[in-house]
Amino acid sequence: MKLIFEKTVKGRDGYSLPxxxxxxxxxxxxxxxxxINKGKKLLSEVSEVDVVRHFTKLxxxxxxxxxxxxxxxxxxxxxxxxxxxxxxxxxxxxxxHPLAPEETVQGCLEIxxxxxxxxxxxxxxxxxxxGPAAGAHGELAGILIMRKYFVDHGDIRxxxxxxxxxxxxxxxxxxxxxxxxxxxxxxEKGTVDLEELAKLMDEDTVGLMLTNPNTVGLYDEGIEEIxxxxxxxxxxxxxxxxxxxxxxxxxRPGDAGFDVVHLNLHKTFSTPHGxxxxxxxxxxxxxxxxxxxPTPNVTFNSxxxxxxxxxxxxxxxxxxRAFWANFSVLVKTYTWILSMGPDGLxxxxxxxxxxxxxxxxxxxxxxxxxxxxxxxxxxxxxxxxYKKYGVKTLDIAKRIMDYGMHPPTIYFPHFEPxxxxxxxxxxxxSESKETLDKFIDIMIKISDEAKTNPELLTTAPHNTPIxxxxxxxxxxxxxxxxxxxxxxxxxxxYQEKDIxx
Ligand SMILES: *Cc1c(COP(=O)(O)O)cnc(C)c1O
Numbered sequence: 222m223k224l225i226f227e228k229t230v231k232g233r234d235g236y237s238l239p240x241x242x243x244x245x246x247x248x249x250x251x252x253x254x255x256x257i258n259k260g261k262k263l264l265s266e267v268s269e270v271d272v273v274r275h276f277t278k279l280x281x282x283x284x285x286x287x288x289x290x291x292x293x294x295x296x297x298x299x300x301x302x303x304x305x306x307x308x309x310x311x312x313x314x315x316x317x318h319p320l321a322p323e324e325t326v327q328g329c330l331e332i333x334x335x336x337x338x339x340x341x342x343x344x345x346x347x348x349x350x351x352g353p354a355a356g357a358h359g360e361l362a363g364i365l366i367m368r369k370y371f372v373d374h375g376d377i378r379x380x381x382x383x384x385x386x387x388x389x390x391x392x393x394x395x396x397x398x399x400x401x402x403x404x405x406x407x408x409e410k411g412t413v414d415l416e417e418l419a420k421l422m423d424e425d426t427v428g429l430m431l432t433n434p435n436t437v438g439l440y441d442e443g444i445e446e447i448x449x450x451x452x453x454x455x456x457x458x459x460x461x462x463x464x465x466x467x468x469x470x471x472x473r474p475g476d477a478g479f480d481v482v483h484l485n486l487h488k489t490f491s492t493p494h495g496x497x498x499x500x501x502x503x504x505x506x507x508x509x510x511x512x513x514x515p516t517p518n519v520t521f522n523s524x525x526x527x528x529x530x531x532x533x534x535x536x537x538x539x540x541x542r543a544f545w546a547n548f549s550v551l552v553k554t555y556t557w558i559l560s561m562g563p564d565g566l567x568x569x570x571x572x573x574x575x576x577x578x579x580x581x582x583x584x585x586x587x588x589x590x591x592x593x594x595x596x597x598x599x600x601x602x603x604x605x606x607y608k609k610y611g612v613k614t615l616d617i618a619k620r621i622m623d624y625g626m627h628p629p630t631i632y633f634p635h636f637e638p639x640x641x642x643x644x645x646x647x648x649x650x651s652e653s654k655e656t657l658d659k660f661i662d663i664m665i666k667i668s669d670e671a672k673t674n675p676e677l678l679t680t681a682p683h684n685t686p687i688x689x690x691x692x693x694x695x696x697x698x699x700x701x702x703x704x705x706x707x708x709x710x711x712x713x714x715y716q717e718k719d720i721x722x
Pocket of ligand 1: 295391461463464485500
């Protein structure tokens, strides 16, 4: 398919206005010198209809949640009701300026304040901050809070414990926060090895970062024991809340003893994500940690009945994001929580857990589970039996695309011996039984193809506009200019099908 630049026709314009309209206007009098284009064509020369058709066709090559299931494990790609978008787009929200006098934006501040209270109630924490823009950003802020807490108490600690199953952002954030990362091995059930944890947890350790259900999709029943071990040595417990879609109304991290929590509002709380944002990785803390929260935060003065954007105080770790953070995500979250209600939130998690266990039960004959037990809101199976036919999990994923579906997460988690050639399926609550059955049928069909016609898989996808991509090329040969693109295109002789654009 051609780039918009390749569709240039010399002299073609995006508009045509009556010639005499500008007769009286001298461009030099209207624009500063630097803004005047002196004959150099920087943009493609195409008409308006060329542009509209180009981008409409391009958008049809895409696959998104409005097309079908997006069962990526560890991502919670649920359908996001359009009412969230509609309310977040109300004029009073989108035109509110963060520097507007507080009395003119009371409604916006009230939403941030109320959302804080709702999230406290849902997770059992004492106070939230809306600052961080993503889960990883929330992790870093949470870790800096933990660090400041210990420094403030004259208790200097250097290590952070992280299970081997953790999401990669956990060790990255701990290292950025200045800590030495110590890995805790999983046991044969796929959860934290308690003996190993007891051995590693000492007075030089800040605490443990835990995801529960963990990133393999398994609930860690050892949580009470884990809490005793970590708090017993004066440590703090960090909850990676990316998997909260399995916990709403069922278990609250605050009740389980966690001291710091981050939530991925763009995952659990129904904001479209992927492709880079915007998201919100809000963090909640227990009472003792409130003074260290990032600044500013929204407070309510009950005498004046007014909301304020207030400085958090001198112990704060400082600012992680300006003003109201990613406000539109907060409005969508608020809308979603209110439109679900407490029972709806509980049903969300219950349904997502049932969905994942249904998929697991139906697939386990064809794809061996990494751990043979009930799962949380996502299940991990493996494609390792098909290696003997020369088929990798990657080939299975590519073949799924031929059937018009988005593949699940693959090769994550990837610690052997249990989790190897993994396929991680997260079928969120928004997917119907019919959709799940369709996905299951495709997976079973592919398992048969792997045995009888492996080449169909190793050369897949066949039906997509772009065939198998070179995954590492984008890092090795970044395309920053049109010339880069042309050079590379020449070298590689793109495998794309000829689509007449
Ligand atoms: C998605 C995820 C993260 C990171 O969150 P981002 O919003 O992508 O930065 C951290 N931990 C787990 C378990 C996740 O699934």
